[in-house]
Amino acid sequence: MEDEGYIERRVAIVNRDKIGLPVTVFVSMRTGQHDEKWLAKFAAAVTALPEVQEFHRMSGDVDYLLKVVTTDIQGYDLFYKKLIKLAQLHSVSSAFSMEQIKSTTALPLELIMTMG
Numbered sequence: 001m002e003d004e005g006y007i008e009r010r011v012a013i014v015n016r017d018k019i020g021l022p023v024t025v026f027v028s029m030r031t032g033q034h035d036e037k038w039l040a041k042f043a044a045a046v047t048a049l050p051e052v053q054e055f056h057r058m059s060g061d062v063d064y065l066l067k068v069v070t071t072d073i074q075g076y077d078l079f080y081k082k083l084i085k086l087a088q089l090h091s092v093s094s095a096f097s098m099e100q101i102k103s104t105t106a107l108p109l110e111l112i113m114t115m116g
Contacts, residue, residue: 013105016069024097025076027066027083030090034063038087045086051079 001007016022033042039057046055046066054067070076076094084092 011105020071021069023070023072023076024100025066025068025070026095026097027068028062028091028093028095029064029066030061031063031087032090033087042087046083049079049082051075 031042033039043055046052046064051068051070052066053069054065056065057063058065068076068079070079073096076096080092080094083089
């Protein structure tokens with residue numbers, strides 16, 4: 001399955017609380033820029049930030065959504081200051097996760113099995 005590209009990589013799931021990264025923040029961004037050159041530069045800069053676990057280009061009112069992990073609110077403030085230096089953003093909204101109710105990396109393969 002690895003040779004065929006179904007398995008991209010193997011990872012260890014680390015307990016974030018135990019290593020001091022207990023805070024999850026979802027960051028919604030809007031921008032006035034929508035051309036490919038700008039996106040390529042912005043995407044390269046954001047993906048280089050180690051706090052960013054996920055980076056999505058969205059439909060609807062939000063242009064981009066980040067899932068960020070950090071130490072505490074001060075750690076997030078440092079991240080935020082790095083983020084706003086990367087590009088001119090129309091708006092940035094941050095939502096702190098109060099509790100993680102479910103987290104998985106497992107894919108719902110049974111959905112594929114039942115459709116075939």
